[in-house]
Amino acid sequence: MIKRKGRARGLVAAGVGAAFLLGAVWTSAHGADPDPASDTKVGAAAQWSLPLDITGDAALSGERDRLRNVLRPLLAYDGGVIWDFAGKVLTIQMTSDAAIDQARGMIAESGTNLQINFVRVEYSAKELDDLSNRLLGNQLQWAGATGIGGGHDVRSNRVILQVDREYKDAATLVGAIENLKDPRVSLELLDAIEGWRPESRVDG
Incomplete structure (x- = not known):
């Protein structure tokens, strides 16, 4: 503890x-x-407006989603991921060395423009x-x-x-x-x- x-x-x-x-x-x-009424108001207004990429992260978000699908076979070993927006680095956490090796190979085969770190975690x-x-x-x-x-x-x-x-x-x-x-x-x-x-x- x-x-x-x-x-x-x-x-x-x-x-x-x-x-x-x-x-x-x-x-x-x-x-x-959060107040559900306020969510409803935002949703009603937003459905008539175009999405704005205020942070400039839309393309990178799409790439992270793609990698999510690439790594889906390793879901049982997934320890979570951390996105460093400032450094544009994605840290992928897995619960075993073997899963990290597999994830590294799958991403290398898939290709990506993101910088990737791999970390082993317990849970x-x-x-x-x-x-x-x-x-x-x-x-x-x-x-x-x-x-x-x-x-x-x-x-x-x-x-x-x-x-x-x-x-x-x-x-x-x-x-x-x-x-x-x-x-x-x-x-x-x-x-x-x-x-x-x-x-x-x-x-x-």
């Missing part, structure tokens, strides 16, 4: 099986989804996604309270469970997380940002 402290941050989560969706997908603490993205969903979705059952945020963090190859140190049930939640004794899980104690407090996936 790794314990760390910090302010709320985004968790990079994605993988070959997650359409290379590289961005912040951490779950925010007492946990509400597959699917294993950590499943663990994250189970822990965050069933907090009351195993932790005795709700108020945990976080999610699967591809960079650390861990499930990050985040607790606001000043939350009313913080001691209970921290104790439950530590009692998991699961090497796939890291506890992160958060300091509230002025005017905002982290919230969990499940309302308490």
Whole structure:
């Protein structure tokens, strides 16, 4: 169990099986989804406008999607991918040396204009996604309270469970997380940002 402290941050989560969706997908603490009404308004307006490539990443995004399909046979070994936008480097994580060798060969045969790094990790993205969903979705059952945020963090190859140190049930939640004794899980104690407090996936 790794314990760390910090302010709320985004968790990079994605993988070959997650359409290379590289961005912040951490779950925010007492946990509400975005206002569906606002999503509807955006969707209604957007359907009449042309997509704008504000970041200049559209072509590279298409190439990452193509590589996702190339590597699909290795889905069982997929540890997630990380896209370094500034450096234009794609890091592909696999859970075995053999899978890395296969991935390297498949990409070489396919060809790509992206710079590729290969990294071996302990756990597959699917294993950590499943663990994250189970822990965050069933907090009351195993932790005795709700108020945990976080999610699967591809960079650390861990499930990050985040607790606001000043939350009313913080001691209970921290104790439950530590009692998991699961090497796939890291506890992160958060300091509230002025005017905002982290919230969990499940309302308490």
